[in-house]
Amino acid sequence: MSYPYDPNQPPNYGAGGYGQQPYGGFPGGNPAGPEPDNNLVWAILATVLCCLPLGIVSIVKSTSVSKLWAAGDYAGAQKAADEAKKWAIWSAISSVVIWVLIIIVYVIFFVILLGASASTSTY
Known part of the structure; x- marks a missing residue:
């Protein structure tokens, strides 16, 4: 019978034997750098000051x-950080677009209202 290991030797669990990670090793290899910024502050600000639904998605990702x-x-951590930033930016952009549309509607409404009242004569 052929063994994939020497049965007379003790198992080498701590040094990566049997496909295991070495003691203290990282499952995906060593990280390339520090942990990415989770953009949580931007996600919270986007939720409170901008568009609520998109900001909530940003908070969950961050x-x-x-x-x-x-x-x-x-x-996956870097992808989640990038997506959190993306959703916060989309929240801010959608908020600006909505506020610009609201201002345009109000301006048009008051121009029509004032134009209609100016054209009618009370004499």
């Missing part, structure tokens, strides 16, 4: 960055 990083999913 809170998952640290969890993914701790689990060793460095690419």
